[in-house]
Amino acid sequence: MNIYTFLILSLIITIYSIQTIADLLNIKNISTSIPLEFEGYYDKEKYVKSQEYLKEKTKFSIVSSTFFLAVQIIFITLGGFNYLDTRVVSFGFGSILTGLIFAGTLFFTFEILKIPFSLYSVFVIEERFGFNRMNIKTFITDSLKSWFVTAIIGSIIFVATLWLFINTCKYAWLYAFTVIVVFEIFITFVAPVVIMPLFNKYTTLENGELKDTIEKYAKKENFKMKGLFRMDGSKRSTKSNAFFTGIGKFRRIVLFDTLIQKHSVDELTSILAHEMGHFKLGHILKHMIFSFVSTLIMLFILSLFINEVWLYDAFLMNTQPMYAGIIFSSFLYEPISIIISIISNYFSRKHEYEADAYAVKTYRKPEVMINALKKLSVDNLSNLYPHKFKVFLEYSHPPVLERIKAINKISLSTKI
Template identity: 45%
Template sequence: MVVNTYLLFILSVLLLGYLLELAVAVLNLRCLSSELPAEFVGVFEAGEYARSQEYTRATTRFSLIQSTCGLILTLVFIVVGGFNLVDLVARGFGFGPIATGLIFTGLLALLSSLVSLPFSVYSTFVLEQRFGFNTTTLATFFLDRLKAMALTVVLGGPLLAAILWFFATSGQSAWLYCWLAAVVFILTMQFLAPAVIMPLFNTFNPLKEGSLKEAITRYAQRQQFALQGIYTMDGSKRSTRANAFFTGFGRFRRIVFFDTLLDKLAENELLAVLAHEMGHYKLRHIPLMMILSVLQMGLMFFILSRFLGNQGLFAAFGMEHVSIYASLVFFGFLYSPLSLLLGVGLNIFSRRNEYQADQYAAETLVEEGGGEALISGLKKLSVSNLSNLTPHPLHVFLNSSHPPVLARIKALRHLHPLGSNG
């Protein structure tokens, strides 16, 4: 019996990826300590701290159950020839290769959504509900998913069709055209998201007149930052979690506060959070991260072009027909180890950016006690979100785009402006 090398590699990647996730989860749980870190004494009540650790245990166990089920179903689907069955169904409609590719991809996405739906329902309405985070209704939950599916069809469908067309007609330069099409799509989404897409899911209102808006305006003028709009978002419609972010470019640029954030932080803490977000903008973190993501995408398309129509790869999945559209799906299995490594690199860069944005906030809000205000805000958000204060370093290295809160606080306390206030 001849062993298919591609199948062996793919199965090994799936199993090793699962074992790595399992090992990291176990290490992360072992890092949980009943001793409250000194920084949070007087901030985290003993009972609430114990509850935060139970939340970490519960979400970790749930994630492992979901990953185990996902692994088993994926392995079974590959072994029984599930991809070939879906391909035969797609071909049965009798359309051309591009339309067939859209149907094939759509059917796989639908199957994936159906498999993940019970886990999403449990996570939202049982796990998050149990710990007091969920405020989503069943109607909102399912309407969100219908909207997301519609957007995927309306926006993602044409992009996928363009990629299939380029690979079918443009020869060795196809990967470059696909890359450029994807870049144009991403840039377009940056403008459409705040003005068109995000309002489909949430309501945005201008921040009310008052001392907070005045403080933000004064700070923005001091930093020579042209405000295009300060908004609040009804995050409480789905969760009690709090956040703030910048979105869009040019005249579509918005500063957005979750309404839950306004309820939980004092005015100087909100200003410090905004200064942190502004730091990302002023330090050009957003375009730099986008450039890195675009370069990663270009690498992916280039490598993908070398595996289109690979007979051994299609034999690994038991396919009767070779196609460009199936190549895109199968390549994802081959690319996952490199994607993991590149993702680790992006996370390292992102954590560096978080430290720099923290420093920007502390140094530009010295008069307002920016460093202490940001520390105070981080502590309140950690308590509110039941954050894990002591994640394992390997978990942080592999998975975290933000440094642990204790590491951020330690870095802030070493800054000169903060030290001069203390």
């Protein structure tokens, strides 16, 4: 093992350790007493169940991340990348096709290794806690479809980047950035009508009290409703959610059927008011810009290291093919990606508070909003007391108790 390999492995192990420490702290932070706000929502038995769920999921995530850490270390130290490269080069294709086979083999090997873990997560853990509605057929078709979509999108981005780095000069990273941004905008635009229907059925919300109330509210807030959809989330899980997706003509607000079943018209309108808040306050656009900036940083790092021989030495390669360099530099990008995701999560949590405030100030029913949040977190057995470090690292939404506190504060100060 050379010093560069040692550094790369240390990097991987450090990241794994930080994530595992966050998980362990999170488990230690469990409190057995039901918080005052949740009395009447949780009975003792269900509350204990929610903690078991957290423990079960954490244990599982540590086991799987340890497994994948071991796989990576073994693969790197045994010269797996070099072996794979000699095999794909022996086919005698050009460097673009060779690169595509190289990256594709790695991707699918990883996906196949993930299958037993996904099966256990869905059919053992989620099943045991009464969430799972998926059958094996849905599991298989889901995997096939998502591989298909990832393979197409991934190949386009990979081939474009590789071609630009091989054929253009030192500004390849800027050209690649432009191509990727245009492509990503295009995907965001068409995803709601092309990609998402592959996985779920979206039906326009039927006429009735719910639709009337939402439309009345949207009209009052000057919000142009482009599409309000019900999604058959119950096909996979009893968990419920709502989200905003797409840009331009195809943008839409989506409610899970499971959410509609369990909430009152007022609660659903509050949840939608929150989603509209995200749009009105420009969160969607900010989020997109942020993701472009991180793409730019990633490509810049790629341009810095793709021609460095030591990078290929680190992964025990005998040659320096650029397609492998693209994959290797993603290891170097990993720590930066964690920092970027911490910043992005920080803003996302801030945006959640803002969207809550927007919903409360415009729909003016803070009690209903709080009720909806409580019901959501009980139904999804969310962790009420996540550890601060876990929140800092990974939470895109603030812990529910903090959100309730913030909503109460707003309703007090604005006398709603």
